[in-house]
Ligand code: SF4
């Protein structure tokens with residue numbers, strides 16, 4: 280059903296910390312690895328000259344130049360934001376795309392998808408990629424097959440990208456609950472939504488990079504650079520200096 | 523946006539076909555016997571050829587039948603239903619004209635309204651997409667409707683086509699004029715896409731992947747825009763100016779036939795631009811539009 284639930288009791292999503300993310304692409308790999316089971320996510324010409332593939336999560340790197348001070352690098356993971364007002368869902372003609380009433384996760388039922396690609400056009404965030412081999416739309420599932428999976432040990436019942444991140448830059452939780460870890464993190468750090476003016480009401484939040492320390496004009500090691508060499512090294516220094 | 527031939531052919535052919543079906547349905551042009559058969563046949567063929575072409579755009583056409591199910595929310599679903607309903611409801615009228623049965627024109631009028639509604643639903647598939655600011659404006663349905671009604675009138679051999687064709691000219695100019703500033707007016711930048719504008723000016727340091735992907739191929743189509751200005755002149759010339767001249771100078775029916783061919787080619791050029799010049803906000807993440 281491609282009409283959206285009026286509201287969902289839970290709003291599961293991710294809080295992504297742009298301060299801690301080092302751009303290592305571990306979440307990209309973890310996501311691809313976990314979701315490559317079953318029908319999987321196909322690649323085309325993966326080891327050839329022009330490789331291409333289906334990914335549910337991509338990590339960009341940006342350089343940001345403040346008005347004053349040095350520019351900074353911000354690594355930027357991009358996956359589905361599980362929007363409350365998901366335009367990708369309402370445009371779908373087949374009913375393949377839907378938003379779960381119970382927890383707000385936006386999913387595609389591959390058995391119904393006709394591969395028209397309209398949902399990918401409707402998504403402002405590039406969160407949907409058509410699988411070129413299977414001809415159906417793929418998107419982040421919020422690892423719905425992990426988070427409720429009782430066959431997994433407790434600590435693994437979170438998205439693969441969250442579990443795989445070595446710096447703990449991705450946090451999973453319920454944004455409808457103001458006491459949840461992600462809600463608190465977002466409140467503390469001023470978490471923001473992407474392109475809010477487009478009216479999609481994303482659930483995921485991005486935590487902004489923290490203010491960087493002031494850049495020192497001279498290196499802290501500067502005094503050490505003046506060390507006078509003694510003994511043999513001193514003699515060598517003097518001799519070489521004269522040549 | 524990637525100007526896929528299947529989608530360009532679909533929207534131009536089916537638009538013109540439904541336009542002609544509307545003219546025939548209303549009874550603005552009437553012919554009986556063989557002529558009636560050929561006229562209706564042309565309308566049906568164009569509409570159906572367009573719809574078939576659209577299915578070539580599907581990566582998984584075996585599920586196409588399910589596209590009739592989500593009319594509550596989806597313009598694409600509504601289009602499918604409206605198209606099929608039009609073709610079914612107009613069938614008795616076509617039969618009546620062909621065999622000169624003189625049946626009540628009510629069927630024809632309902633079908634004609636539905637035919638125009640079908641074109642409107644097609645246009646709304648694009649208009650609804652906020653992520654493509656150039657399309658997200660009422661001028662998009664106006665342009666689609668102008669093309670369908672004018673194309674239909676030319677094919678139906680109606681003298682009023684000479685006047686209608688200027689609505690296409692006006693709609694194209696409005697579309698280009700409004701569209702050229704649409705992305706800037708929407709106000710989305712690399713800064714709002716990443717939310718980093720609060721810190722400073724954002725530029726791409728390193729792309730997320732070193733070779734192409736679906737997003738780049740489908741939504742971040744930058745090839746061929748450099749000829750846009752020339753193509754606009756070609757589109758305007760072939761879709762509007764030349765057919766108008768032909769209609770004035772060459773008597774019917776040859777005038778209408780020639781005008782129709784010129785108009786069709788012009789419409790294809792204009793529709794190519796409609797896609798190729800449309801920029802999707804996802805391009806902001808890549809620093810390309
Ligand atoms: S991020 Fe895109 S795919 Fe995900 S819910 Fe929002 S609009 Fe849909």
Ligand code: SF4
Pocket residue numbers: 370371372373374375376387391392393394395396397398399415416
């Ligand atoms: S590609 Fe599939 S999921 Fe997306 S709109 Fe088309 S049918 Fe729906």
Ligand code: SF4
Pocket residue numbers: 309310311313314335336358359418419420421422438439440441
């Ligand atoms: S939640 Fe799962 S599917 Fe979504 S990006 Fe993370 S690993 Fe991929």
